[in-house]
Amino acid sequence: MTVRPATDADLPLLGPLEDTGDRQFADLFGDLDWPPADAGEQRAAHPGFLLVAEGDGEVVGFAHVLDLDGHWHLEQLSVDPAHQHRGHGAALLAAALDGVRARGGHDVTLRTYADVPWNGPFYARRGWVEVPDPAWHAPLLEAEARMDLPRHGRRIAMTHPA
Numbered sequence: 672m673t674v675r676p677a678t679d680a681d682l683p684l685l686g687p688l689e690d691t692g693d694r695q696f697a698d699l700f701g702d703l704d705w706p707p708a709d710a711g712e713q714r715a716a717h718p719g720f721l722l723v724a725e726g727d728g729e730v731v732g733f734a735h736v737l738d739l740d741g742h743w744h745l746e747q748l749s750v751d752p753a754h755q756h757r758g759h760g761a762a763l764l765a766a767a768l769d770g771v772r773a774r775g776g777h778d779v780t781l782r783t784y785a786d787v788p789w790n791g792p793f794y795a796r797r798g799w800v801e802v803p804d805p806a807w808h809a810p811l812l813e814a815e816a817r818m819d820l821p822r823h824g825r826r827i828a829m830t831h832p833a
């Protein structure tokens with residue numbers, strides 16, 4: 672298992688990979704009308720960094736950390752369901768924190784479902800703690816409202832020192 676920075680060649684893989692991960696939400700929530708995931712190229716255009724996890728020689732997951740005006744935010748963590756439960760998610764999470772620390776950041780936030788087993792509890796077991804929504808999350812909350820994410824469960828902010 673390897674975690675490394677994403678290259679341009681990896682970018683086309685990221686959207687389809689995230690779409691397969693999102694399908695497990697459909698199993699829990701019922702039919703979902705979520706739009707297709709952002710393309711990797713679109714993600715790479717924002718300030719921040721992208722990491723990929725490789726297993727058996729192929730890209731099986733990624734983490735996207737945004738630099739939102741000096742605030743570090745884990746915008747997405749996704750592992751292909753066919754490769755889950757092998758530690759790729761945990762390895763990407765640890766590498767994301769390392770990446771923020773290496774860039775001079777002191778903490779990272781994310782937004783997730785409090786009660787989906789592979790969301791809030793997964794992060795809590797790795798030391799992330801729930802915090803009140805930071806003021807600078809306001810645009811993120813608006814985007815979640817547009818996608819109607821709170822309909823499926825409580826959305827929370829979590830943070831971890833880098």
Ligand SMILES: CC(C)(COP(=O)(O)OP(=O)(O)OC[C@H]1O[C@@H](n2cnc3c(N)ncnc32)[C@H](O)[C@@H]1OP(=O)(O)O)[C@@H](O)C(=O)NCCC(=O)NCCS
Binds near residue numbers: 750754759761788796
């Ligand atoms: C969250 C995610 C990245 C974890 O990837 P992974 O490679 O399976 O992660 P790991 O192998 O390191 O650990 C898997 C953990 O998820 C938990 N988990 C995964 N699927 C689960 C399920 N269906 N039910 C209960 N727990 C589940 C496991 O218990 C394990 O946690 P533990 O080691 O603390 O017991 C992956 O489930 C995923 O891509 N999900 C869809 C996208 C998503 O929800 N991303 C996070 C958005 S905030």
